Structures are given as C-alpha cells and as structure tokens.
Amino acid sequence: MIVDVSKKILIVGLGLLGGSYARVLKRFGFHISAITKEQSSIDYAMEQNIIDEGSVRLDKKIIGEADLVIFALYPHVFVEWIEKNQGLLKSGAIITDVTGVKGSIVYKIQEILRSDCEFIAAHPMAGREVSGVENSTDTMFVGANYIVTPTEKNTQEAINTCMELGRLLGFTNVTTLAPKEHDEMIGFLSQLTHCIAITLMTCNDKENMERFTGDSFRDLTRIARINDVMWSELFVANKAALLEQMNLFIDKFNQLKTMLEEEDIDSMRKMMRHSTQRRALFDKK
C-alpha cells in the first residue's frame, strides 16, 4: 500500500462528501482530522467517531501535521483557501480535491501552490440529493467513478497515491483523464443533463400538470431539484465546455423539430433507432 496508515489525513470541508471520505478512511485506521465551518459538524463527527480531531479555526497543529489534505469545498473557496493559508501546510504534503470541474481549477492551484507541496486533482463522481456530514455514508462510492486528472506537473508517485485513495474509498472505477477531456465529458454527461432538467421544469408553468405526470417526466426532472449556489458556480467554472455541449444539443433538437415540421417520418425513425442503439451502451452492466 502506497498510502500507509501511519499517515495523517486532513479533510477541509466536512460536508456530505468530506464526511463520507472520513467514515471510510477512519475504518482503515488512518488518523483523520477535519477543518470545517460549523462546530456542529465537528461535534457530530467526533460523536460518531469518524474523525480523531477537528476545528472550526485554522488550527496550525492540525494543518501542519497532515500528510494528505483533501479539499471538499466549493471551487472558489478552495482557491481562496490555498491563496491565504498554504503557508500552514506541511512540507511534502500531497493535496487533492473533489471539485466537479477541472480545467479552471487544476492549473490555477498548481500555479500558486508552494513548490514543496503537490496538488493532484480528482473528481469523485458520487453524490446524493441531501447535504451535510449528518447525511454522509460509507457506501456512497460503491459502483461509482473516481477520476484523477493529472497534468505534466504531477509526479507519478502523487498520481498513484491519489488513485489508491480512490480505491480505498471504495470506488468501483478508478481512472485518469486529462483535465480538458474530463471537462468535456462532465459538460455532456452531468452539466448538460442538469441544464435540460431545469429547462424542462421551468419552460411551461401551466397549472395542474402534476395530476397527469407519469414516470417519464419524473425521471427527466429528478435532478431539477438543484443546489443553485453550487451548480451555478460549476456551470460558470466549465463555461466553454458546457456551451459547446449545449450547442450540440440545440442543433440536434432543431433537426428533430424540422423533421416534425416536414412530417419526415423516415428521418425521425432513423434518429429513434440511433437513439435506441446508443442507449443500449449505457445500460448498467
């Protein structure tokens, strides 16, 4: 094991994800500490025995002793934290994150970070529709993807450490992607999908529709219940890639609209067969 259990792990931001990380990693015997905003989160995590120590202040001892620091913060809060507080980090510390966009974060952090620390970025593709350490679980990562997004500035050792962290956390698929590829993929699979859901949910305010709603509409709008603070920030942080995916979608949707206007049944059926075939690829294996 590359990440041996004598190492101290610090989690900055003890919410749903940070708390779930703590729960799983504590089981392996790591020393787990946490820095977070709310005392109630620290109290809960101490009571539940998912952290060894924690603080709502920038505790120099806790931060200075950590070998591995996991940032589970909003993107701009993460960047600000590094700008202001990186002097407190231990020399040689490896830091990683959970941010859902990469290109706009990874290079910025790597550029400003002290040269005796290393930032290796990762995106744990898991979540729930609830938040807070109180909702954290130790089973959230089973079946999910963990994507490490190294740059040419990263050492192989840090990449290996980060991938091993993903495996320890229980992710089923641990893999690497370039930041740009990651952002394209997430722009399509996750962000475009949320754009569509909130558009569908708000484009027709006619009353009483819910009386006739079936499973199809419910499926397409499950994620229309959305954290507006987080997602608006993530959309802007991935603006170029998301706009590209939105344009691909609009072009295709307009093609379908033209087919309908022209009653071009053959083209519609061809598109539907393409859709059916391609959907088969995405079935859960």
Next chain:
Amino acid sequence: MIVDVSKKILIVGLGLLGGSYARVLKRFGFHISAITKEQSSIDYAMEQNIIDEGSVRLDKKIIGEADLVIFALYPHVFVEWIEKNQGLLKSGAIITDVTGVKGSIVYKIQEILRSDCEFIAAHPMAGREVSGVENSTDTMFVGANYIVTPTEKNTQEAINTCMELGRLLGFTNVTTLAPKEHDEMIGFLSQLTHCIAITLMTCNDKENMERFTGDSFRDLTRIARINDVMWSELFVANKAALLEQMNLFIDKFNQLKTMLEEEDIDSMRKMMRHSTQRRALFDKK
C-alpha cells in the same frame, strides 16, 4: 354498475395494453373476445384463460355480438379499421380506444362512425418498455391516470361507461379532459420528454462516454430506447401541440445559454430555485 358483467367486450389488437385490459376485465366475469394479427397471441391468451374466444380474421359473430369494443391499435390502423369494417359492429355498440393522441383521432372517428354506434375516446397513461400480450399484466394500471376525452357528440351515458371502465381496470385517477387540453398536456409531459431524451442520446457520439455515466444521465435517457414506428406516428399525429411545446423548451434553453455566456449567476440561481420549487409539486404523493 353501469357496465354489467353480462356485456360482451371485444378487444381489437391484443398486445401489451389490450392483453392487460383482457386480464383485468376477465376477472370480473365479462365475456372477453379478441381480434388480432397473430395467431400466437390468440393461442397464448386462450391458454392463459384471459380471453373466451378470439380470431385473426374479421369474425362476424365475434364483432357483431360485442357491446363494448376497445381498440388498442396504432392511430392510423384504428382509423382504417373503422373505415373498412364498421359495418360489422352491433347496433348500439360503444367503442373506445387507447390512443395517446386525441385531437387528430377523436373528431375523425366520430365523423365517419355509424350514427347507431358511439365512440368515446380514452387514454390509459400506462405502458412498459416491452410489448406483446405475453408481457401483459393485471397490475399495470395501479397508480396510473386514465383520461376520457369527450366531445359535444358524446352522451353522458357513454362518458360514464368509459370512466367506469377505467375504474374497473384499476386506474388510480380517472378523469376527463377536452381533446385539445389532453394533447397540450401530453405534448409537454410525454412527447417533449421523449424528444429531449432521444436528442440527448444522439447529439454527441463521442466514444467511451458510457464508462463515466452516472444516474443523472441514465435517468434522462431511460426513454431514449424507443419504439420508432409508434412514436414517429404519435409525434406527427400531435404535430401542432408538440411543436408549441418544443418551442417553449428551446426558448427557455436559449435563455439559460445566454445567462451562462454572460456569467449571469443571479439569473441562473433564480431559474434553479424556480426549478426546485416547481419540481416539488411533481413528487409522487
């Protein structure tokens, strides 16, 4: 009970829906007959004891004895059947259907139908991703909507009979809507939803996306596996209402795109909060 069990019920088109109707109605003691395309469907239904008699031909006795005839056919096949074969119907017969679009069907059938028969249209909002009488069940309608779409040509008796049929079948919500209102509602809740799913599924053919797919994308594309023959016909049969809904969606999606281009976080957050609030209405009660 308006529909007494001495009445003979004929189902034309013994597939998933027709078969499920037969299963439920047979339990009440009705005499159930069926006319359908494939002998194998009749054989299966006879073996399973879900019909009393059936034929793949236009059996004059079966058709001429039926008090209530349920057409479970594609829209254009239904219209053709009435045009060619209505002479075989019993005088006084009530006929109904399962067609998913109404405006383009109801008035046409009522215009061409013999004056001694009555057509009362209905839309059972239930289905599965499989087809054929072999997949029919007697539990498919629990929790689902059954919408009767009367016109000024319908008698109150026929409307009552059709609504009672819906209740006997086990639908949880049995209601009436004008054909135009029905088509707007279905254009939005069902057809637009399918247009979006097939567009999302076909707008980006990049390889290996499925390796990173999570639940959000799977939810939005579950219905992208689609019966191209049926849905292309249903789209065209509801063209005006569906185009209107597609335009509402495009307008809103373009608004969101502009917000992103301008990094207008406030407007994005407002739209997301609207989405979250409205989605709450659509939760299953």
